[in-house]
Amino acid sequence: MADFSKFGAPRPVENGLTARSERGDIGEQWWSRRFIGVLESFALGTRLTRGRSYARKGQVISLEIAVGEVQADVQGSRVTPYRVRIGLKKFSELVWAKIEVALAEQALYSAQLLAGQFPRELEPVLAQIGAPLFPARLADLDLRCTCPDQAVPCKHIAAVFYLLAERFDEDPFLLLRWRGRSKEALLERLRALRGDVEEVPEEDRPVAAPVPTGRPVLSARLALGEPDPIAAVSGGKQAKPGPAGGDAVAFWTAGRLLPLPSHPELPPDLLLRQLPVPGAWLGGEELVRELATLYQRLAPED
Template sequence: MAWFEEFEHRGPIRVEGGLRARSKRGSIGSTWWSRRFIDILERVCDKGRLTRGRAYARQGQVLSIDLAAGEVRAAVQGSRREPYDVVIRIEAFGESRWAGLEEAIAAQAVHRARLLAGEMPEEIEELFAAAGADLFPRDLDMDCSCPDWGFPCKHLSAVLYLLAEAFDDDPFLVLAWRGRTREQLLGSLAAGEGPGVPEVEDVPFAERLADFYAPGATAHPPERRPAAASPALLLRVFPPPGDLGRVLAPAYERMGEGPAAL
């Protein structure tokens, strides 16, 4: 086993322009949904390799991440010249299951409003469970082309931690991994609210990832908060009877312009 010990301890080949975690020390993940994902990993995975995976994520050893329904593929630079190929698979829900989930979400006006505003309500995990589905995966089918037999290896761990930070920035990636993009879900929820709901553009994961990670950055970026929803959204979520909505709409729009407009 001397060859493997030498391979294990000589360290990775440093790269320029890799995906680098924003967190510089301590735990990774700041929102409830990313911490939920990390908590699951840290309960079932080897703690030593998770620690080394955090170091890889912070050093920028992950070269690329591509997320699609049911699958994440990544390239990680280790101690060999060729990067390692990483694949992480989960169950992507089918159309019939998603139709039931969307119906359950749409029935909860507050959940629907928060999702339309770009937030992930914590209660949505219970909603998934009530429908017989797990929002966060209990089982991960993971593969890495490296020779390390640990589970997961540090290359897989690095990708998992970077996924958690990406989930911080965009909770809809959690749902996209399960098989529903932001555009599909919000389009379905908006369709149930009638006319006048603004369209939400779906940005490809690769573009969001490029904006999110700053290779070589050493300082934490300002905290990202969900954009404030339009005051008129309240009228669409809780429509008043009769023509009252038409009467109240101008006042709600003036509320969004600040005190000077009232």
């Protein structure tokens, strides 16, 4: 390890990025605390402690989060700031497609994300797909710093870790951007998969409001090469979609509904999941949740 005694104390920085937390743990939300917890589980010793001190002193000059990498400038004892890079492998488009379909199938998760919230269940959902939200080991991160310290991570990288956690506190979608998908692109895809439409004000609403009755989530699953679960319980025949529009009653009666599936690997509310979420004037998400509970109660016992 390099001898830093000759370099002295780090040079002070004017208007540096300073951690909001002045003492104790850094990170307020579950995702930022989880991120720091993962890093601390790698047993990095005093390097994290020294990095936390750097973060609180404002030694980090700049920090940028992009797809697959984080770049930062950190002021040390030398005149020229050190350049830090923290790389994390982005998910492929195929993996993101699977993630988006899995999230769109869960009405509650989709609603939370579209409302700007970050559900705790997101981590296990991604893990089940084989796309972990957080790095599982230190080797998953590509850590680089231009300082002479041969230890990885050095205190400069550690300082960026803590400020990164606070950035995630402010906007958790930056964590997904790091993995390859912007907030705007993700939410737009979820709206498309769920077939959501803009809510029509009551005074402008026609007597028979058009309601989409397609199966965008199922279509996306079929596009990914997955079998049609409806066909699996209907003798191999594809279920025909209902008409393109209709009134409030038609939302629940359009087309021929298949019997509830009894296959042990299929959820009882599978048909309900294929319908778009109705507008708030019909009950919206709350109505879907109540119907899903009813489907579970009415499902035949094994």
